[in-house]
Structures are given as C-alpha cells and as structure tokens.
Amino acid sequence: MNRSLASGIFSVVSAKIVVLIVTAVSTPLLYRFLGASAYGDYAVLLSVFAIYMIFVSSGITDGVRKYLAEDRSVANWQEHVVGFYLRLAIWLAAIGILVMVAATEFGYVSVAFGEERAVYFYILAILVVTAQFRDYARKTLMGFGLERYSEPLKILDKVGFVVVAIPLTYVGFGVVGALLGHIVASALVAVVGLALVHSRISLLSVFSTPTERFPRTQMLTFNSMSIVLVFLLMSLYHVDILMLQQFRESSDVGNYRAALQIAEFLWFVPLALQTVFVHSTSELWSRNRTREITDLASRTTRYTFLLTGVMAVGLAALADVAIPLYFGAEAEPAIDPLLLLLPGALGFALARPVLAVSQGNGTLRYPVAATGVAAGVNVVLNVLLIPSYGMHGAAIATSIGYGSMFVLHCWSARQVGFDPLADARLARATLATILTAVPIFALTATISNPWLALLVVPPVGFVLYLGFALLVGALDLTEPLEILSAFPDPVGSSASTLQTRLAGLESGPPRNWFQLLLVGAGLSLFASGLAVGVLGIDAPVVLP
Template sequence: MIESRRFVSDVMITFIASLVNIIISFPISVVIGRYLGVEDLGAYRLVFSIYGLSLLFANAGIPAAVIKQISEIKEDPKSTVKVISSSFFTSSLLGIFFLIFYLLFAETLSNIFGTPELADLIRIISLSFPFSVTGSTMLATLNGFRDMKKHATAILIQSVLMLFFTILSITFGYGVNGAVGASVISSIGYCVYLLRYLGKYIKIINFSDAVHYSKSMITFGLQTVVANAVNLINFQADTIMVGYFLTKTDVGFYSVAVLLAKLLWLIPDSIQKITYPLISEHYNNSGTEYINRAIETIMKYTMCISIVIGSGMIFYGEGIITSIYGASFIESVNPYYILIVGTMIFSIVKCVNSLFASIGRVDLFAKIPTYSAAVNILLNLVLIPIYHINGAAIATSTSLLIYVLVMIYYMKKLVNIHINVIWYSKAIFLFAMLIIINYILSLFTPFNSSGILTVSLGCLLLWIYILEPSDRVFFLSLVTKLKSLSLN
C-alpha cells in the first residue's frame, strides 16, 4: 500500500522537483523586492493574485477531470487519445477567450483596486492564458499517467525560464513589466516541452466524440472549479483584500509572509499530487478499507513532518526574512508567525485534500471549503481595517482551522476515517511546548544554537512519545527504501 516502491518513488520525485522549483523561483520575489522595492513587489504579487484566480476559471476544472479520467482509462489507448485530444482543443479555446477578455477589460480591473498602473501588467499577463491553460491540461495528463519525471521536468523548465528572463528584464531596466513578461515566456516554454511528449496523443477526432468527452470533463470540472475557487479565496483573498483596504506597500510586506509560510506545504502538496490519481485508480477496486489505511497514515506522518519543519521556520523566521529581503521587511515577521500556525494545521488535510473528488463526491470537494471561505472573508473585512496585515493573517489562519475541522467531520462521516484525537492533541501540545522551550533557551544560549537544540529535541520527543512502535518500524523501512531508490 503506502509502502509500495512506486508510491515512495513518485512522492520523492515530486518533492524534489517542488523543492528545486522553490529554490529556482524563490529568488524572483527577492530580486523584485530588493531591486525594485516593496511597492513594485506589491504590484507584482497583486497582479499574480488576480491572474491566479482568473486562471482557475479559465481552466474550467478540466485538469482535475483529466487526471481522474486518465487514471481510470489509461489502459484503453483509443479512449485515452479521445480524452487528451478533446481536452487540449477545449483548453485552447478557453485560453484564447480569456486572453481577449483581459485585453479588453484591463482598465476596468485596475480601477477596481484604485491602481491604474496595474492595467499594463494585466495586459501583459493575459498573453499567458492560451499557453497556461493548455499547459495545465497537458500537465494533468502526465499526472494521470503518473509519469512524474516528465511532470517534474516541465515544472522545472517553467521555473528556470521564469527566473532567467525575470533577472534579464530587470537587468535591462524593464522593471516590473519585464518581470511579468517573463511569466509569459516561461508559459510558452513549458507548453512547447509538454507538446513534444504528448503531441502523439493529440489528433483530430470525430466531432461527436470531441463534444461527448469535452462535455463530460467540463461537467465534472466545473464542479471542481467551485471548490478550487473557494479554496483560492482562502489562499488569495487576504492578499487581494489587503490591496483593497491598504496599500501596495502593505501587499508587498504581506506577500513575503504568505510566500514563506506556504513553503511548509511543499511536502503535503507533493503527496497530494500522488494521492489524487492513486485513490481514483484504486477506489472502485479496493474500496474504502484501502483508502482508510492510506489516508490515516499519510495524515499522521504529514503532521509529524510539519511540526518539525514548522517549528524551525518559526525559530528562524525573523532572521530569514531580514537576511533575504532586508531589514525594511521587518513588518512581514508578525503575520508570518501567525500564518505558520495556520499552514501547519492545514497540512494535516492538505496532503489528502482531493479525497472527495477522487471518489466522485465533487459536491463535497466544493462544499467543505465554502465554510472556511465565508469565515475568511468575514474576518478579513473586520480585522484588516483594525489590525492591518496582522488581521489578514489571523483571518486566514482561523479559516484554515475551520477547513480542517469540517473536512475531518465529513471524512469520518462518509469514508469512516478514524481520527485519533488524543494522538493529534499530543502532537499539537508538543508543538506549543517547543515554542516555549525555544524561547527559554534563547535567553541563555546563542540564537542559532537554541533553534537547533529545540528542533533536535522535538524530533527526539516525536520519536519516543508521539510515534507508535509500528510507526517507527515504518519510518525505518522507509529510510531503507529511500536508500535503495537513491542507489538505483
């Protein structure tokens, strides 16, 4: 099951690719923040928040539908060609439509935020739509095939191109416009790479087949759009509302806190990319017993990893922010601390966030985040005018907690997932104790030493008091398996 060689291999590939992607793409915000200033960084992050929300609707949920369908029919070559071909042509049309729409209405969108200079940035980023939408669909195809090596390579190509052309454009004085333009070039590059491998599946098919498969995917996909849109509200609404209530400078400070806090999701995101097609593939054959064992184990181990990494991110947060972005970004520190708590808690379910979509309950995939989004918007409306960017962080972290509680409720109710409340309570208590211990140690030891000592102590306490004997056996076998994979 979870210990299967392929699962471990796929997660390793996805995680390493995501880590390298972060290492490559992270300097972009640093370069913009240091050389263009916090105001331009705020404009850059704001336009990408708008673009990310728009891309969600432009995709029409087709990538999620493609992953599910490909994972279920990949042994049938004819049906596979029909699904891939119809999804490609439908995505191309949607991308062109959104390109035209944003070219026409860029001024209107920029006026909503009271920032007329956003209009040019929106026009530039709109050129990405045809390539980003079709690229997302092709990337989903690789995920459905579970061809994670090519999947990882495509993402890395996009990141390398984006970093290279961002630095190049800023060097030659094109400023934030050039930085946004770099995204367009990177989208074209990775789209061309994907076509190289998937072009053999894209053929002219019977019109009735194209309509049938496109309709099926859009019907399923539009249901996931609602869920993904609500999810995006949780992850982007705070930035957009900070831009609405406050200033571009505040957006710049807050975006740094968000960007760094979301690094904690690197491992859960890597796991989720594998669990979605995996559960879709095995649900009908293996039933809920297989899924229960897999999800219970994945959630527990993700929590353990998040405690260790999250603690270290808190202990060294201020030093990381001021070292990378400069002392002028000190205002990012407090919202960063608040967001780390929320992202750590959400990691528990993020690793299996596509569970209900995998088993065909797309209605729940949409319904669950709605409660969280409602809380998020309401709290942002109340807290941002009072507490500024700290209020946005409190609102988002609270909404993520609501998301976790609601999802666990439905997991227990419908899939009979067992949640060991005592185990999770002990884990959360350990996290709180580590914060206190680090604070006490920092009073008597050098700053760097206290963080290292506390994280080491946390690992030891996790191993002795939190993990059960069977968990220790699993982790030891996992280390052995990872060594064998690295040697191969």
C-alpha cells in the same frame, strides 16, 4: 505505501525541493529589485491572474489527470481523454484572452485596479495562453503517471522565470520584467510538455470523435465542480491580498505577501502529496479499496503533522532572524503577520492531502461545501478586520480560515467514505511538538549570530523532534524506514533491510501517558539547559 505511489511522491517532492531552493534564492532578489511597493503591485496582479485562471484551466487540469488515471473499458480511452481536454483547453484559452483584452480596452480594469495597473493586463492576456498549455501538458503527463517528466518541467518553469525576470527587474523593467519572465518560462514548458504528451498520445487526437459511451456529461460535471472548488480554495489564498490593497499602501501589501511566502514554506510536502493523491487514489476508489484509502489518508495526516509541526516551530523561533536577513530590513513589518499566519498554515497543510483523496473519489459536493464554509469565514473575517487592523487583521482572518479547512475537511472525508484521523495520533504529535518547542526557542535565544542560528537550529530541532515523536508514540520506530523502503534503490533496499532488523524492537510494554509526559518534559528541559550551557551561558533564555 506501494512503490509506484512512493516513486510518484518522490518525484514531486524532489522537484518541489529544487523549486523551493530556487524560489528561496530568487524571491529576496525580486523583492529588493522591485521594492516593497512594486512587489505589492506584482502580488496583486498574480492574485488576480490566479483567480482568473480558475475559470480558464482548473477544470481541465484536474479532469485530465483524474480520468487518464482511471482504467475504463471504453475503446481508445486515453486518446479520447487527451483530445477532449485539449479541445477544451484551446477554446477556453481563446475565450480567456479575448475577455481580458476586452475588459482592459473598455476600462473595467482601470476602474477596478487603477489606471497605472491597466497596462499590465495586456501582458497577462498573453500569459493566459502560455499558462493554459503549460498546465495542460504537465497535468496530462501526471495523469499518465509520468511524474518523472512532469516535475522536471516545473523546475524548468521556475528556472526559466528566474533567468528572465531577475535580470529584467535588475535593469529597471520592474513589474513588466517579472511578468515577461512568467510568459517566457511557461511558453518553454508548454512546448516541451506538449512534445512529451505527443510522444505518448498523438495530439491529433484533438480531431478524434469519442463514442457514445464516452462519459462527457460526467466529465463536464466534474470539471464544473472542480472550478467551484478551486475558486473557493484560491479565494483563501488571494482575498486577503486583494482586500488589503484597497485599504493599505502597496508597501504593506508587499510585506504581507512576504509573510505569506514564508508561511507557505510549510506546504511544499503537503502540496506534493495533494498533487499525487488526486490521480493515484482515483484508481483505489474505482476498485472500492476503502480500507487502504483510510490507512493511506490517516498515516499521511500524521506524517504531515509531524513534518510541518516542527517546521512551524522553527519558523516561529527564527522569524526575527530570518525575515530581515531574507528580505532585508524593509521587510521587518512582515514578522508579526508571519507569526499570526503559522497556526493556520499548519492546519491548511493537514487539509491538503485529505482534500486530494476526496477529489480522487470524484464526489465533490462535500469537499466543495467544506471549502465554501472555510472561504466564507475567511472573507467575513477579512472584511471585519482589515479596515481596522491592516495586515495584522488580514493575518488573523486568513489564519483562522486556513485552520478551519482541516476540521471541515475531516468532516467532508467521513461523508465521502474514509477517516483521515483513524491513525493520525494528533494528541501524541501535538505533545511532541510542545516538548520540542521549549529547547528550540531556548536554543534560538542563546545564539546571537543570526547566520549561526539559521545553521544550527533547524537540524538540532529536527533531531530533537524525531526523538520526542518516537518517545511519545507519535511515530513508530520502523515507520521512517518503512517510508524510505518504498523509494528507489539503493535507498529503498537499505532501508528495508534495516527495517526488518528493527521490527522486533517495537514489541514491549504499552506506553503510559503520564510517565511519557514526565520523561518528555524532563528531557525537554534538559535539552534547553544543555543548549544554554554549551552555546551561551550568559545569553538570555526566552521560553514560549
């Protein structure tokens, strides 16, 4: 992994960690201030808005960052790309706000979502404009490779929302207060972001006329396919919520949304990789560096499995503890849906970077086909299961739909021209996960204090997982240091020095799978027994 790509990932991951922390603090407050029912209405509105914005902005945001990252011989290439997509953003935002207002005025919104929710769509119409230019500005900066600017804007967006929405919902403005928080935050980010873009390329380029060599048709085709792809992806996120609100009360929708938000914690690093890989791999594809792309994609698949696998095990072990503490006792019904969602969320986490590399190629028919099959499976299963099983049926259907994404996008990747499984070592990573699950569940069962469990289990589980991953060969000894060496100093230089010193330790006899399994199982049981002995001999031990 080169340093420029790593620095981009570092910027995105750092921002996502900050956003994750802010979200982790603000979400239970928002849930409590709104209540389960109003929080369910809020979740439905955000789902509708997210699907609506696919047609307003998704082609623009994917296109501007892909084509800005490419090195074309066309004169004033970047200026024309910025102007082309800014013109599209303006026109589509105008059409978007007019359509939403008209749909509300003529009663279509009331028929679809109820009279009591119709007033919210006037507020969402304003959000169409602010969100459009917020996303255009951020993705344009990413296309320039300026993640050091685009990612702090994401933090500004989240903090701005919290600063406005939390006080408004606390004093009784309810869902309106939460939506106003989104409007104020996105408007602020749009102003700052457009100013940063203007400092790089004048926004007056919106009036420039590209030459005949400018690939308008190719770009519009990519935009259209991006809209289809994003629509199918967003259906995976939101179909379950929209269907659930038709068959169950708003409180069930709110609790199911709470379970989804916890499960989505698995995605913060894969989302960062997906965000960076679209424009970063576009350059590699343009130079036909297929072998490097395969190496990058397969190692990323392995690292993603290792990271999200241990997180999924930890969330499953701590679900009974974390949900009531995080959202309150009212959210206890969210525990079972969370457990059902975790396997699929892990599969979707693995699929995200693979999809991003395929998008970087620009040939979207295979990713669209793969996502379409997964979306179809998701819709059919939700239709079959939600009427009878409510949010448990939604969780099962969505988990299967999520999980199928990884299998289908591995097929898609091979059609595009790279292999995300070349060095994925999925069997070894799975073995490391199983071996670690035993002591993690045992450790959780021995600690009666919920706060102590949340404090102790995650770091201990991570250390155990790292050890098992190295033992079974899912991770090579120097690979963690190799990753860190690509990051800015002093972390990069220190890791590089240590990596060189440890490189010779990896040579040795090949690993024997049966011996590794026996040793790993023995160490896993020993760790479980140690946890019970140290933290609570009398506590019951529940093994998975």
